[in-house]
Amino acid sequence: MTTAEPPVLEMRGIRKAFPGVVALDGVDLTLHAGEVHMLLGENGAGKSTLMKILSGAYRKDAGEIRVLGRDVDIQSPRDALALGIRVIYQELNLVPHLSVAENIFLGAAPTRGLGVIDWRRLFGNTSRLLNDLGMDLAPATPLHRLSLAQRQMVEIAKALKDPSTGSGQVAKILVMDEPTSALTSREVDRLFALIARLIAGGVAIVYITHRLDEVYRIGHRVSVLRDGRQVATKRLSEVTVAELVRLMANREVGDHFPRQRTAPGAELLRVEQLGRRGALSDISFSLRSGEVVGIAGLLGAGRSELARVLAGADRSDAGRVVCHGQIVKFRTPADAIRQGIGLLPEDRKAEGLVAGLTVARNLALPHGRKLARAGFLPRGCEERFAEPIVKDLRVKATPTQPVRLLSGGNQQKVVLGKWLAGDARIFIFDEPTRGVDVGAKVEIYHLINRLTASGAGIIMISSELPELLGMSDRILVMCRGRIQAEFSAADATQERVLSAALGLAC
Amino acid sequence: MLRARQFGTVIGLAVLCAVLWALTPHFLTVSNLLNIAQQTSINAIVAVGMTFVIISGGIDLSVGSIVALAGVALGAMLQTGYPLPVALAAALAAGTACGMLNGALVSVGGLPPFIATLGMMSAARGTALVFTEGRPISGFDDGFRVLATGSIGFVPAPVVVMILVYVVAHIVLTRTTFGRYVYAIGGNEEATRLSGVAVRFHKTLIYGTSGLISAVAAIVLTARLNSAQPIAGMMYELDAIAATVIGGTSLMGGQGTLAGTLVGALIMGVLRNGLNLLGVSSFLQQIVIGVVIVSAVLVDTMLKRHKE
């Protein structure tokens, strides 16, 4: 970080307005070679929009961009690529039916002339790349067979593919928009090792996250956005976590894990020797009213699969589920919902939301029957239904906006909101705070308290160990489709949970 | 809520009318306009079902064959001497059954809509041909034919039927849970399923609706021709898809409106009528219509891209 040479990137006075909202209002950002620059801000603050302007996905309304001291005009993603700007977006953009290798080299696959793909070189290059990045993936696996975390790795590999293997320009500027929101601690460590190697090679990185522990682990400087305005840019050595939170939220956020434990009541759900070929075996546990049962595990441990089976999205082929004292067999999600089970799925884009529908219609989707009179929806009933949920969760949107236009964290709040107004008593939250800002996280924790206080039971899957340790009453640790260990809140520590998740304690 | 995109098609229709009026004054006479409305009505009705299916992310290639099959069922019943209401009900039931079978093949059988309805397109047509031995069934009494020849005020009966179908279908699509699920399934089927919506059941209903509406078109067509023909409704699927797509419904599913489809059908009808008035040969007409379909969707796509 010398001052003699020009910064790798300078963005000055960037402005961008969408109909009805000014997403960015005169934002500056300077990046030096070898720097990791953290970009923070609440949901909807404008972080992703700023990076989409850099990547050519959106056009700016005003402002200027200089790369290595030269003025540039970024009109399209191609222009940005040619300048060495690479972006890993918050939402994944991969083709489900193509292999890992084809996805990584989409549009840049090595050919033997005339567009005939040279498969051997494609797979060879992919293996080398994945190896270099320390990723444990088979190049020929079709993407739809991978977990969300594994897909995230593919997206990273795609952005970082090496020029000598046929992709054009070396990355000079790498933008990562919440890259770890789906990763577990082991993959996060690998990603950070990779980042260290990249910055040693002179790449400049913009890193967007809501996980404040990451900020200090890898960041050099930090910029904070609030409502489209830049409120600070500082060296991380000169700012505390509390200050950062205040800068982002502009209010006091309070205790980070405000769990209020209540004495558990009657049993809501009991799972006995549940199994699903190739995914789960011999799963047994119970959930009582007023309880939060956390589920920890590494990627591929089967946590989301368990959630899907319990919610009727996938079928089990062994064992049984006892719900409110009765044996139940779920054939569809509707069956599970009738038993009062609500699932917040892992992948909001693919499983959680209908992007083209409005906020209100998404929120009302599970409650159509209840809202309708003889199949007819009274005018405005969905909006009236949505209004309190939107307020309660502080979703930065109006009920009539299409969900597609919301920022990532606000979309997550909508997914969460779908079950709040229903009759669900058993909530399965798969990464409930994924992509949600600090202030809103605490609000979600308060919500969990409210739900358990009113007698609900919650199964919470999370890759953020502090969250899991802070909010659960008991923690189950899964490893390779089994429950490896169980800890009470008092006994659980990061080390113990992690070693069980790695399969060391067996 | 009239969105900018639909507005575009309305403007397109207005421009088209203005040009035709300038070229041939006869275009803008009451009798010709009624004529257009009447000629458009069948395609416009069939396109309603198509719009439901396409918004839900599917496609229905069998609508034309269902028109033929339902028409033949109606004609046979009438000729055998069944009372009119029974014959009408039988035609509607036949269309609905074919559509539900499509839906079951897609939702329960897991077939791609293109394949399932392609099969039905062939099978339903074949059934109509076998049943009639390839001959039309003709000559019905006036009590039935009034569905084509009658009118309310100066509005011909087929146009009245068309308006009724659009009003009812529009209410269903925008004001009922079923309508909401049509959009939701087309937008993201898995998210809809996880929300507890009975996706298979509703998909079956969606194709059933398309079959039912095709049968309505069959009734109007049979009355107008005074004949039920096993070869009726050829290529109706393509006209219906064209009307739907010109009207701004996305083939990707999840969005679209019936108002748009109606305008799309009118554009096709006005164009055909105008070209006829101008004495353009039917060979040339096909070229013009092809160009119009592609440019309408092209403009639409570019407008959307521009907004980003």
Ligand SMILES: Nc1ncnc2c1ncn2[C@@H]1O[C@H](COP(=O)(O)OP(=O)(O)OP(=O)(O)O)[C@@H](O)[C@H]1O
């Ligand atoms: N294409 C769009 N059309 C209209 N509004 C948009 C569009 N994209 C973003 N916005 C709005 O701009 C604002 C900033 O969104 P942005 O995605 O940049 O937030 P963010 O800081 O990345 O939030 P998060 O942490 O939740 O991802 C939000 O209010 C959002 O609703």
Ligand SMILES: [Mg+2]
């Ligand atoms: Mg974002």
